[in-house]
Amino acid sequence: MSAALATSLPAEIVQITTDAYTEPFWLAAKEDRLVAPKCADCGTFRLPPTPFCPECRSKAVDWTELSGRAEVFSYSVVHGFPGLPDITLVAAVLDLPDAPGARLIGNIVDVDPAVVHIGMPVTVQFSTISDGWKVPQFRPLD
Amino acid sequence: MTAGDVAVVGVGSTPYYRRGGSAPQSIVDLAGQAILAACEDAGLAVTDIDGFAYYSMAGAGYGQAMDTAVFMETLGIPEVTFSATLTSGGGGSAGSVGLARAAIVSGDANVVVSVMALQQDRGRLGEVFALVPPDPLSSFLKPAGLSGPGHLMSVLTRRHMHDYGTRREAFAEVALSQRANALNRPDAIMRKPLTEDDYWNARMIADPLCLYDFCLETEGAVAVITTSADRAKDLRQKPVPVVAAVHGGHRDWGRAFSWYGMPRETFASSGHAAIAEHLYGRAGVTAEDIDVALLYDHFSPMVVMQLEDYGFCKKGEGGPFVESGAVRYKGGSIPVNTHGGQLSEAYIIGMTHIKEGVEQMRGTAINQVADAELALVTGGPAHLPVSGLILGQAS
Known part of the structure; x- marks a missing residue:
């Protein structure tokens, strides 16, 4: 059986909202840069961005630019989405080697779902969604 | 140790329905039927209820909610001395009996009902994260x-x-x-x-x-009544002690x-x-x-x-x-x-x-x-x- 390549949701139905704590992440994504908030006092990464460092309660953040490399921690092969019964999505939880302790959730795209596996190395790319924002997606690292 | 200082004395439910099957009854209707059935099971009058202990933010699924004053209005419950909910969602179901216990042990209320009613005609729970x-x-x-x-x-x-x-x-x-x-x-x-x-x-x-x-994607309501071990002795059913919650x-x-x-x-x-x-x-x-x-x-x-x-x-x-x-x-x-x-x-x-x-x-x-x-x-x-x-x- 030839599997459908995994894709992502159509841009026009994907929305995000931001607040003061998360906006720097999304502004960087618009420039195709992957960043993560690192506590400026104790160095702990956290995602999603929240007001306090959970380790030391500091509010000071260094927005650190990451390499974009990631590793699949776990994933699901999703068949269908409301209104899109035939879509195939690989939704993955990703470890970020240069932001230890922080994880991202994103689609692995243009890949046969059968080859995706836990521990698989992937790299980021950015995909435009509604209102001019971009979301991080991932593809296998060659 | 909790040690059975309170007991569950009544349970009641509506029939269970497939998604869409409970219409044209409303959430209040379904929940009310379950509460009345639980009172009947316990040998209590609905007017004995003086506390509500919900979970899931008193939500009825994700699209609808339950409200103590609405229940009092339609069921004729004269006064409540406790009305509270656990936060978040279905994780609190078993804990709602513990919330009822907290009300009773503190002396805030005597006869506390926990209830959930669910209809999915406005939205399927299975699609909830795509809808919100x-x-x-x-x-x-x-x-x-x-x-x-x-x-x-x-x-x-x-x-x-x-x-x-x-x-x-x-x-x-x-x-x-x-x-x-x-x-x-x-x-x-x-x-x-x-x-x-x-x-x-x-x-x-x-x-x-x-x-x-x-x-399953189903509809209906279930209510549970908790009261003090002392009060529970004189009711219709042998009380089921809450050993811990x-x-x-x-x-x-x-x-x-x-x-x-x-x-x-x-x-x-x-x-x-x-x-x-x-x-x-x-x-x-x-x-x-x-x-x-x-x-x-x-x-x-x-x-x-x-x-x-x-x-x-x-x-x-x-x-x-x-x-x-x-x-x-x-x-x-x-x-x-x-x-x-x-x-x-x-x-x-x-x-x-x-x-x-x-x-x-x-x-x-x-x-x-x-x-x-x-x-x-x-x-x-x-x-x-x-x-x-x-x-x-x-x-």
Whole structure:
């Protein structure tokens, strides 16, 4: 059986909202840069961005630019989405080697779902969604 | 130790309906029927109710809500002295009885009802994450297209399979064993046997989960009445003591599958380890003392992971444990979801498990576990708080 390549949701139905704590992440994504908030006092990464460092309660953040490399921690092969019964999505939880302790959730795209596996190395790319924002997606690292 | 200072004295429910089947009744109507049935069961007048202890933010599913004043208005309840809810969602179902206990032990109220009503005509719970617009936190989750709770939990399941070698055969056994338990129940939605072929030929929804790993989309209401051990003595039913009730959870689990930041061991779990520790500690018992387990089964792998978190088997051994037949009503070492659960009887966001626990402890369950003295009831593995409840034999 030839599997459908995994894709992502159509841009026009994907929305995000931001607040003061998360906006720097999304502004960087618009420039195709992957960043993560690192506590400026104790160095702990956290995602999603929240007001306090959970380790030391500091509010000071260094927005650190990451390499974009990631590793699949776990994933699901999703068949269908409301209104899109035939879509195939690989939704993955990703470890970020240069932001230890922080994880991202994103689609692995243009890949046969059968080859995706836990521990698989992937790299980021950015995909435009509604209102001019971009979301991080991932593809296998060659 | 909680030690039975309060007791469950009444349970009541509406019939269970498939999605859309309870119209044109409203949420208030369904919940009111369940409350009146629970009062009748207890031998109490509805006017005796002076407290409401909800969970899930008093929501009725995701699109609707329940409200104490509305219940007072239509049921003619004269005065309440307690009206509160646990936060978050279905994780609090078992814990709502603990909230009722808090009201009673503090002296705030005497006769407290916990209730859940569910209709899904405005929106399917299975699509809820696609229907609700993103907030700044969920904007880090929703673009990936995990549209419902089962999709989200399939990611945890995959990791459990990777870490421990858990097989889909274990999830099939959960689905098949619970269907077997539903077959003789007049109120169950699913009364046709589920076969191995049915399971293995079912469509994959969020691989590794297939159709039969997902709970039913049903409607209806269930209410439970809790009062003091003293007051309980004079009522219609032999009181079922609340041996211990716990809600909460550990930061390592936190927002769970809305967050996905859990450390590795907690990621592939039900998030109930902290609840189990406190629950057994307060009750002064261990898993070996539990005679029947009513485990929140929104998705079959979460039954496997709760068996681990509650110590019925070691961490990582839930798959082989289930595959051995251990959870079967007939012949199992720990009968699980003797009512068919949310996979086969009806899904009312955890309340059917409390009802079954009470019936088991009264000795009146349809699939009665002989001489059962302690029943474990759990709330849904989900965003904290999660919860657990141990009920004792009625006396």
